[in-house]
Amino acid sequence: MPELPEVETYRRLLDELLVQQQLVTLEVLDAHVLAVPEDELRQAVVGATVTATHRLGKNCFLELSTGQVLALHFGMTGDVGAYRHDHDRPRFTRVAFHLADGLRVAFIDPRKFGRIRLAGSIAEFQRAKKIGPDALAITAEEMQQGLGKKKTLIKPALLDQRLTAGLGNWIVDEVLFQAQIHPERLANTLTAEEFQALHAAIQLVLRTAIEHEAVYRHFPASFLIHAREWDDSATPGTEAHRFCPRHPKVEIGKHYVGGRATYHCPSCQLLAT
DNA sequence: CACTATGTTTTCAA
DNA sequence: ATTGAAAACATAGT
Numbered sequence: 351m352p353e354l355p356e357v358e359t360y361r362r363l364l365d366e367l368l369v370q371q372q373l374v375t376l377e378v379l380d381a382h383v384l385a386v387p388e389d390e391l392r393q394a395v396v397g398a399t400v401t402a403t404h405r406l407g408k409n410c411f412l413e414l415s416t417g418q419v420l421a422l423h424f425g426m427t428g429d430v431g432a433y434r435h436d437h438d439r440p441r442f443t444r445v446a447f448h449l450a451d452g453l454r455v456a457f458i459d460p461r462k463f464g465r466i467r468l469a470g471s472i473a474e475f476q477r478a479k480k481i482g483p484d485a486l487a488i489t490a491e492e493m494q495q496g497l498g499k500k501k502t503l504i505k506p507a508l509l510d511q512r513l514t515a516g517l518g519n520w521i522v523d524e525v526l527f528q529a530q531i532h533p534e535r536l537a538n539t540l541t542a543e544e545f546q547a548l549h550a551a552i553q554l555v556l557r558t559a560i561e562h563e564a565v566y567r568h569f570p571a572s573f574l575i576h577a578r579e580w581d582d583s584a585t586p587g588t589e590a591h592r593f594c595p596r597h598p599k600v601e602i603g604k605h606y607v608g609g610r611a612t613y614h615c616p617s618c619q620l621l622a623t
Numbered sequence: 624c625a626c627t628a629t630g631t632t633t634t635c636a637a
Numbered sequence: 638a639t640t641g642a643a644a645a646c647a648t649a650g651t
Contacts, residue, residue: 352629352630353629353630356629382647408630423630423631424629424630425629425630425631425646425647426628426629426630426631427628427629427630427647427648427649428630442648442649460647460648460649461628461646461647461648461649462646462647462648463630463631463646463647463648464630465631500639500640501639501640502639502640502641506640506641509630511630511631518629518630519628519629519630520629521629608641608642609641609642609643611627611628
């Protein structure tokens with residue numbers, strides 16, 4: 351589930367567990383998630399101390415005492431865990447960083463779309479990956495400048511990490527719902543007021559999600575996310591509710607925009623201006 | 624078995 | 638240079 355709020359939550363955990371700790375062993379259980387040769391990574395990591403953590407969009411960085419930076423991307427299913435003994439190792443742990451006191455920090459990723467990279471600096475990584483300003487840092491004016499020129503639908507534009515980094519599929523739907531903008535509006539037809547509303551919605555959604563450590567079922571009832579199917583029947587009281595939080599009689603629609611499943615309220619989010 | 628999935632990257636076309 | 642559609646990646650869950 352790693353969009354910006356999840357990655358920020360992971361970063362906070364990694365910060366607590368790793369900062370000022372020395373990495374003594376690199377355990378690679380599945381090299382598929384490594385985007386650098388294993389030996390090179392081991393050489394960079396073993397013996398180094400983590401001096402700080404950072405986040406940019408959906409990327410988390412571990413700054414090493416050597417000056418190098420470990421860049422973690424969690425793909426679609428990445429997660430972070432901690433354990434002390436092999437028999438407690440989380441399922442789907444692909445890489446583990448061992449600390450001097452025995453704690454092991456796991457990079458977990460069932461579907462293996464996540465990647466661990468090495469970079470000289472965050473700035474270098476950002477340039478190489480063409481990552482835009484973080485979604486929590488970007489201003490409404492910058493958004494208007496970046497997205498306002500795009501002759502594409504607003505939803506794919508918001509998902510484009512080069513324009514603003516950190517928004518993923520469900521967050522974009524939530525943001526567009528909160529800003530009451532239809533996902534298929536052309537980006538270059540949005541007004542300054544609409545960019546202001548988008549910016550405010552991004553702040554609201556991201557801050558709320560981080561506050562709840564990205565546990566969706568704890569989000570306010572005013573959020574569209576409850577119409578998604580994930581947290582359904584398993585726990586009583588968490589069934590997907592199919593109606594708009596603002597229009598109890600209007601069913602949330604599901605269709606595909608830019609190839610991605612998209613939920614929106616046909617009453618709040620109109621195509622015509 | 625059929626189908627979906629929170630993300631990115633590539634490829635091919637218009 | 639843009640934009641878009643589709644496929645690919647690897648696998649779990651329903």
